[in-house]
Amino acid sequence: MRLTQHIDLVGSGAAGFDLTDPLDCHVYLVRGTRGAALIDAGAGASAGVLARRLTTAAGPTGERHLLLTHGHADHSGGAAELARLVPGLSVRAGSPADRWIARGEEEKISLDRGKASGAYPEEYTFTACPQVRPIADAERIDLGGGVVLTALATPGHADGHTCYLLEASEGRVLFSGDCVFTGGRISLQNLHDTRVPEYAASLARLADLDVDVLLPGHHEISLARGGRHLVAARDVLDRGLLPGSTT
Numbered sequence: 001m002r003l004t005q006h007i008d009l010v011g012s013g014a015a016g017f018d019l020t021d022p023l024d025c026h027v028y029l030v031r032g033t034r035g036a037a038l039i040d041a042g043a044g045a046s047a048g049v050l051a052r053r054l055t056t057a058a059g060p061t062g063e064r065h066l067l068l069t070h071g072h073a074d075h076s077g078g079a080a081e082l083a084r085l086v087p088g089l090s091v092r093a094g095s096p097a098d099r100w101i102a103r104g105e106e107e108k109i110s111l112d113r114g115k116a117s118g119a120y121p122e123e124y125t126f127t128a129c130p131q132v133r134p135i136a137d138a139e140r141i142d143l144g145g146g147v148v149l150t151a152l153a154t155p156g157h158a159d160g161h162t163c164y165l166l167e168a169s170e171g172r173v174l175f176s177g178d179c180v181f182t183g184g185r186i187s188l189q190n191l192h193d194t195r196v197p198e199y200a201a202s203l204a205r206l207a208d209l210d211v212d213v214l215l216p217g218h219h220e221i222s223l224a225r226g227g228r229h230l231v232a233a234r235d236v237l238d239r240g241l242l243p244g245s246t247t
Helices: 047-058 079-085 097-103 111-117 196-207 227-238
Strands: 007-011 027-031 035-039 063-067 090-093 140-144 147-153 162-168 171-177 213-216
Touching (some): 007 047, 027 047, 035 047, 035 140, 047 079, 063 140, 079 090, 090 097, 196 227
Parallel strands (some): 035 063, 063 090
Antiparallel strands (some): 007 027, 027 035, 140 147, 147 162, 162 171
């Protein structure tokens, strides 16, 4: 599904547009002149489809990147299979989520709680992805042709959560993972690494970005005036409250 000149929505599950496996988050493909990147990997069952889309977009010699927003299985469960299917794939995630994904630490990525809540079937397994490397706050991935992604450390929903800011001809695009959604909503869960003060600081940081397009990890997307959703979250914080949660 083409969203902008440089972005396609190539994966989306039951909490979105039902393009791929029901467990998948939104998976975005970003194209530049010297390579391409996937934002998130889905839960795993759709890895073959995603690998073909990335390989085609990058071309035979182009760079191939997988940029993970955080370690939860609906976002990172497909990383290992993508690394197997896509030669030369660079897999990145914020610390400490990079280590948990690399080792397949199901409790650290809260898969045990996800199964207990019914979000994942008991038979679902997470495959470790030892290829993943950390990505630092403010690190830039230049895909060529003026298409540049910048990592933004945004902990709160989960440790190591990272948003990615795209600057390209269509404007400033925020891939917000599970940090913030349309309407200024958030995802606040009873997990070991959900941290309210850090979450509030991350939301305040994002509201200052002057974003044109907001592309979150689930639910609706915003292709115009995307910054209004980030400001809505900040306005609630300014009143000493927390924005409404999607969960």
